[in-house]
Amino acid sequence: MVPSDSQSELPPPSAPASAAPPMRRHRRFARFFLRLVLVLAAVAVLAVFFRLELLNRAGPWLLARELAVPVELGVARFDWRSSHIDRLILGSQRDVVVEDVSLSYDPWNSRLEAVEIGRVALLARYDMTGGHGISLGELDPLIDRLRAMAGAPSDPDAAATPIPDVLVKSIEIGLASPAGFITGSGQANLNAQAIIAQFTLREQQDYARLDISLAAPLVKDGKPPTGDLTLVMDAHSALWSLLGLDQPTSGNIKVGAHLRMPEKTATTAEMPLALADWSMEAVDFAYPGLAAPLSGTFAGEAAYGQDWLSLDKIAGDLKGGLGAGFTAKLAGNLRASPLLAAQQVAGNLDLKLDGGDLAIGSVKAAQTKLSLPLTVAAKHDGSGGTLDLTLAKAGTLSFQRLDLGNGAVSLPKPTNLPLKADGASALHLAFGDQAGANADFTLALGKATLTVEPKAAAERLLIAMPEAKIAGRYDAATPLSYTLDVKGAQVAAPLRGLTLGQVALNLVSDAKGLQAKLSTGALAGLGKFTPVRGEASATLVGDKATFKAHLNGDDQPIDITFAGKADIAKLSGSVDVHLAPLDFAVGKLQPYNFFPPLRDYLDDISGRVELEGPVKFSGGNLTSDLKFGVTNLSGKVGPVQLTNVNSVIEIDRPWPFSTKPDQVVAVELADIGLPLTNALFRFKISDGKVLDLKESRLDMTGGKVTLDPAVLNFDAPAQNLMLKVDSISVGQLFDTLGIAGLSGEGAISGNVPVTIFPGGIAIPEAKLAATAPGVLRYDRNQAPLALQSAGESVAMALEALADFHYEKLILDLTRNLTGDVSLGLHISGRNPSFYDGYPVEFNLTIEGRLDQALKEGLAGYQVPDMIQQQLEKLSP
Numbered sequence: 001m002v003p004s005d006s007q008s009e010l011p012p013p014s015a016p017a018s019a020a021p022p023m024r025r026h027r028r029f030a031r032f033f034l035r036l037v038l039v040l041a042a043v044a045v046l047a048v049f050f051r052l053e054l055l056n057r058a059g060p061w062l063l064a065r066e067l068a069v070p071v072e073l074g075v076a077r078f079d080w081r082s083s084h085i086d087r088l089i090l091g092s093q094r095d096v097v098v099e100d101v102s103l104s105y106d107p108w109n110s111r112l113e114a115v116e117i118g119r120v121a122l123l124a125r126y127d128m129t130g131g132h133g134i135s136l137g138e139l140d141p142l143i144d145r146l147r148a149m150a151g152a153p154s155d156p157d158a159a160a161t162p163i164p165d166v167l168v169k170s171i172e173i174g175l176a177s178p179a180g181f182i183t184g185s186g187q188a189n190l191n192a193q194a195i196i197a198q199f200t201l202r203e204q205q206d207y208a209r210l211d212i213s214l215a216a217p218l219v220k221d222g223k224p225p226t227g228d229l230t231l232v233m234d235a236h237s238a239l240w241s242l243l244g245l246d247q248p249t250s251g252n253i254k255v256g257a258h259l260r261m262p263e264k265t266a267t268t269a270e271m272p273l274a275l276a277d278w279s280m281e282a283v284d285f286a287y288p289g290l291a292a293p294l295s296g297t298f299a300g301e302a303a304y305g306q307d308w309l310s311l312d313k314i315a316g317d318l319k320g321g322l323g324a325g326f327t328a329k330l331a332g333n334l335r336a337s338p339l340l341a342a343q344q345v346a347g348n349l350d351l352k353l354d355g356g357d358l359a360i361g362s363v364k365a366a367q368t369k370l371s372l373p374l375t376v377a378a379k380h381d382g383s384g385g386t387l388d389l390t391l392a393k394a395g396t397l398s399f400q401r402l403d404l405g406n407g408a409v410s411l412p413k414p415t416n417l418p419l420k421a422d423g424a425s426a427l428h429l430a431f432g433d434q435a436g437a438n439a440d441f442t443l444a445l446g447k448a449t450l451t452v453e454p455k456a457a458a459e460r461l462l463i464a465m466p467e468a469k470i471a472g473r474y475d476a477a478t479p480l481s482y483t484l485d486v487k488g489a490q491v492a493a494p495l496r497g498l499t500l501g502q503v504a505l506n507l508v509s510d511a512k513g514l515q516a517k518l519s520t521g522a523l524a525g526l527g528k529f530t531p532v533r534g535e536a537s538a539t540l541v542g543d544k545a546t547f548k549a550h551l552n553g554d555d556q557p558i559d560i561t562f563a564g565k566a567d568i569a570k571l572s573g574s575v576d577v578h579l580a581p582l583d584f585a586v587g588k589l590q591p592y593n594f595f596p597p598l599r600d601y602l603d604d605i606s607g608r609v610e611l612e613g614p615v616k617f618s619g620g621n622l623t624s625d626l627k628f629g630v631t632n633l634s635g636k637v638g639p640v641q642l643t644n645v646n647s648v649i650e651i652d653r654p655w656p657f658s659t660k661p662d663q664v665v666a667v668e669l670a671d672i673g674l675p676l677t678n679a680l681f682r683f684k685i686s687d688g689k690v691l692d693l694k695e696s697r698l699d700m701t702g703g704k705v706t707l708d709p710a711v712l713n714f715d716a717p718a719q720n721l722m723l724k725v726d727s728i729s730v731g732q733l734f735d736t737l738g739i740a741g742l743s744g745e746g747a748i749s750g751n752v753p754v755t756i757f758p759g760g761i762a763i764p765e766a767k768l769a770a771t772a773p774g775v776l777r778y779d780r781n782q783a784p785l786a787l788q789s790a791g792e793s794v795a796m797a798l799e800a801l802a803d804f805h806y807e808k809l810i811l812d813l814t815r816n817l818t819g820d821v822s823l824g825l826h827i828s829g830r831n832p833s834f835y836d837g838y839p840v841e842f843n844l845t846i847e848g849r850l851d852q853a854l855k856e857g858l859a860g861y862q863v864p865d866m867i868q869q870q871l872e873k874l875s876p
Helices: 022-049 052-067 137-151 596-600 730-737 792-803 865-874
Strands: 071-078 082-090 096-106 111-127 133-135 165-177 180-190 194-203 208-217 226-234 250-260 274-286 292-304 309-321 327-336 343-360 363-381 384-391 395-399 401-404 409-411 415-419 426-432 438-445 448-454 461-465 468-475 478-493 498-510 513-524 532-541 544-553 559-567 572-584 602-618 621-624 626-637 640-653 663-671 675-686 690-693 696-700 703-707 710-713 719-729 742-745 747-757 760-770 774-778 804-815 820-830 840-849
Touching: 052 071, 082 137, 165 194, 250 292, 274 309, 327 363, 415 438, 415 448, 513 544, 559 602, 572 626, 596 602, 602 640, 621 640, 696 719, 703 747, 710 719, 719 730, 730 742, 730 747, 747 804, 774 792, 792 804, 792 840
Parallel strands: 111 165
Antiparallel strands: 071 082, 082 096, 096 111, 111 133, 165 180, 180 194, 194 208, 208 226, 226 250, 250 274, 274 292, 292 309, 309 327, 327 343, 343 363, 363 384, 363 395, 363 401, 384 426, 395 415, 401 409, 409 448, 426 438, 438 468, 448 461, 461 478, 468 478, 478 498, 498 513, 513 532, 532 544, 544 559, 559 572, 572 602, 602 621, 602 626, 626 640, 640 663, 663 675, 675 690, 675 696, 690 710, 696 703, 703 719, 719 747, 742 774, 747 760, 760 804, 774 804, 804 820, 820 840
16 A cells, blocks of 8 residues: 555544554455455356356456456466465556465355465556645555545444455565656565564665565554664755755765654544654765765654654764864754644754854854754745744854954954843744745844954954844845944953943944944053044945044043045055144143153143144055144153244154155254254154254354254164354353353354253253454453452453453353253453453353253244145144
């Protein structure tokens, strides 16, 4: 008997036949076969009076009337106790062929005693059109009659009909299907004690094989029926497409089950009708969509009920699938309703993945480990189905490396992410018979620490987050889309000494690209600058990115914006920077309020600074066209006192810091060993360490001072400069030096070497000389008391200096780091009123403090026109 796959052909679960004893069903079949024997007996009566040849002609007609199918019969022997039939063929297409049949019977008691069949051959077709499933063609009505007889209620008072001994030595099946021709072979034995059968189905070339064995006792209180089933399917089997699955490319699947009936007959819908211990093994099984072949085993227990199937104690180990190095462990329980129109599955699974590489769309993870205690719910009907996985308990996800957006953002360090449960983490998978699968997922992360490396930034960020949420969607027709939300995180950039507090991040990846929004409540520099608040956003489409950011001082008036674009593939792009003007004042806002380390270098600063312009990068090359504006900046820079500095400095590389050539800075007063006014410095800074100082001009006491070109290294312990003094006023110099009572007329020139140390300025030995005769005057009334009362020789010297017309004047000047100056005067000449102008030479040494000079007279200073115009363009 060949069962049909049509549900409509099955007896209703609540029919009384389901509870009838199997032995009585078999007896109904025995009575059916007895009717066939009686027909043959009638034929035998004919054979007594007529020839056997007539029997073989009349027998098929009688059997065809009884079975309602075309019959071909060949009787070799027929007598009153036994007979032998060479062949019995049912159906015009030889759908059933029975050969070598021996019958033994008791005509006096109308009982069939034994049936021995040498060979039974069935030719069937598998055709799902019309809902027939497996069909025997013209024999299908006969099969329906036999199925109805099996489902009809039995008469409990009817006398039991003894079951004959039935032996089928060989059963052969040929099944024509869309997947090709399938052959089967087996044997069966039926008697009053039990049914024993063995059967094998094979696909051509043995790409698929099904082995079945059955042992069903028929005696009262006998052991429950048992059976064994083994199915092996190779990747080349045509049955995969018949099952609605894609064709694998290699390997095989083996499924085994030991079937048994429960000890007690089912009396309720929840009691099992059949039980099984099952196992499944995959060997190098490569399936479309899997990154690597699968190998592993699963096992468990199964129970089949009225309209349900449960899989219990599921346990298995797999290797491969998501990646060559992946291993997975699965445990749990499932319950399904496979016979309902809307099939359902529910249960729990504990899934563990270990060690493999995973790639989904633009997301790639290395050495991934996953622990997921899941609840499972699935539905399927004629139009498609759904699968819902929900995290029942806290799980974990870890990986050695994670790349997002095709490497635009990476997590290069081993990372462990705790996964929240209670419905916060879930996956909803929907699939249709025609449409591809799609999935919606949410993943809630607990407290974790991450190392993040944005490719364009070339900087690793350390992130500590209290929680995060990832939600997304996957569709075969569109790229993976997801949203990442993080709040209250802490971020540090160690290489740049930056920290960000109270960070909120929203990251969206979809078909339009990658968009990110970032805000922080406190951006600080680990003590290097004042905390600021910030907001930033970025968009990545393919390899093209745009971004902008805005920073505001947390408690200081800093306002800076960034806006730019980048080509990730080429690692190139530009950023426009704008720093709103900052106004410093003594006793108020100072540079060290923003950058505390500047406290050791800048003091009592006043004036304005501002910055704007683009920064460009290409590979490892960083350039800029920044303009740094300085307006009336005054204060102490290291040991150098500056007053009213004005400039627009063009920066061609922000890091290492570099300026364009021939930058110009105008300074009203620069004390670099000597108080120099109206200074105009020309320079270039390279690599943040080297200052290439060009020839610069300055004023000093009515004369001109030029600064020789020099290359200064900021890492050097001291910087050496050479000032060339040209025709400075002797009188103004003495006024500058603050030597009481000393004045003069004339001009001097010479060289002044200056050495600048971090702690002060020194002039080791300067020598200046008069360019023409002049006059020195020293008012003895202003001389120190010690000189006034020093004796006759000193009195004569002071008298000669009262109106000294010098012909030669040499000035030796030294200054130490404290600012104390020693001035040596070497003069020769005469005083017309002293000894009738007798020639006199003097060597005088005078000491004072140079850093107290030039207290007044600066009110008329004007910024050079070229610098003023640049400042007006920068900050109109």
